[in-house]
Amino acid sequence: MIRLVDIRKSYTTRVGAVSVLDGVNLTVEPGERIGILGRNGAGKSTLIRLISGAELPTAGVVERGMSVSWPLAFGGAFQGSLTGFDNLRFICRIYGVDPAEHEAFVSDFSELGIYLNEPVKSYSSGMRARLAFAISMVIEFDCFLIDEIIAVGDSTFHGKCMVELFEKRADRAKIIVSHHTNYIRQHCTRAAVLSGGKLHHYENLEEAFAFYAEAPAPALQAA
Amino acid sequence: MMTARATSASGSFRQAWTIQLRVIWALLLRESLTRYGRHNIGFLWLFVEPMLFTLGVTAIWSALKSVHGSSLPIVAFAITGYSSVLLWRNMPSRCVGALEPNLSLLYHRNVKVLDIFISRLLLEAAGATISFVALSVFFMGIGWLSPPEDVLQVAGGWCMIAWFGASLAVLLGAWSEESELVEKLWHPLAYLLFPLSGAGFLVDVLPTKAQEMVLLLPMVHGVEYVREGYFGSQITAHYNMAYMAAWNFALTWFALLMARKVGRTVVPQ
Secondary structure, three states: OEEEEEEEEEEEEOOEEEEEEEEEEEEEOOOOEEEEEOOOOOOHHHHHHHHHOOOOOOEEEEEEOOOEEEEOOOOOOOOOOOEHHHHHHHHHHHHOOOHHHHHHHHHHHHOOHHHHHOEHHHOOHHHHHHHHHHHHOOOEOOEEEEEOHHHOOOHHHHHHHHHHHHHOOOOOEEEEEEOOHHHHHHHOOEEEEEEOOEEEEEOOHHHHHHHHHHOOOOOOOOO | OOOOEOOOOOOOHHHHHHHHHHHHHHHHHHHHHHHHOOOOOHHHHHHHHHHHHHHHHHHHHHHOOOOOOOOOOHHHHHHHHHHHHHHHHHHHHHHOOOOHHHHHHHHOOOOOHHHHHHHHHHHHHHHHHHHHHHHHHHHHHOOOOOOOOOHHHHHHHHHHHHHHHHHHHHHHHHHHHHOOHHHHHHHHHHHHHHHHOOOOOOHHHOOHHHHHHHOOOHHHHHHHHHHHHHHHHHOOOOOOHHHHHHHHHHHHHHHHHHHHHHHHHOOOO
């Protein structure tokens, strides 16, 4: 189980501290699929980073009773001057996984072939996305954090990603952050809306969508 | 199928320690690949580069018949002196601004700010040490340098200089994330400290007033201590290792505080 208790997060700006999350509570049970909706700047990515533990909250507690992935849509901390395989090895070493066992999978899944031995800086953004997703699937987690994954590659590759994530790993918990209601409707069992620094929970997906449609865009000016 | 699953965040101290070692090792390999690559001599550059520096300085000092006020051969003088400078000066230089290009790594929960610094420090210390030992052995082999009189003292002094460099490096590295001034000021400071650091002179030859001034600098004590270990009875060394240790402890304390402060506020990118 993952539990967020009264999470607050503020950032320092030139006009003083700005509160992004102001008392967020969330509980995720094993296998649950939760969608978090929010407009641009509502704090979705901040929330995902806090859940992953990449960033610490200003106040509040994050309890991780199960293993939690890094935010999936992100590039996977690639070093441009290293090859695709080097980057795979680095991620594997960090998580204590034997890279040799997974080279075949990454090669097969990403369809990058000989380019896996070339520096990542020579990749197109689509190729990078393929590599990032393939590497993400090498490390197994109880809960996957998914930040706007829709943009991954062409439609065939996107389909492959969806199979890997939602069919082969159907038993894992997922927290999906998006501003597309359709995507949440397709993949989630419940949804919450991030607005005004609070997370509004709804048992029913459609209720969440209705609230989201009405939710005001976040005020990016200092109060 | 579940075997590869990452361990949950809660764990014993022992587990945390294992994870941290794993992360530092991964960062170290990554850093050495990024810096040296697989081309030409690859990671041998780790110590060939500082060796070239030291050899160059040795050659210049020999050609200029550098006056250092003792009967020591210039080669011996340059190797002990310049190697020590490389040791304490390169560590901060590698850590200032080190976080910025590595911010995306922090997306992986187990990668901490301090790990990024430690991996760089280990590489830097290894490079300077291998260079120092290899050059010493080489010049001993051709008879230009006598073996150190007290190897343990040399090693002890070397470790003290490394500790000084490492704590200064973490302090400045973390601080540079908070203020751009650190990077701007470090370069001139490092350059100006070099002639004062004891690399190019023996404290003993200075006037008493100047000795007092220069001995305020902690690294001077380390260099003098290393030289005494190396040349023993041939020179009169001036040092107070307790004074240097006090500096090192203070720097380490502030360095860890600063690293923790930055670790709490840093935003992965």
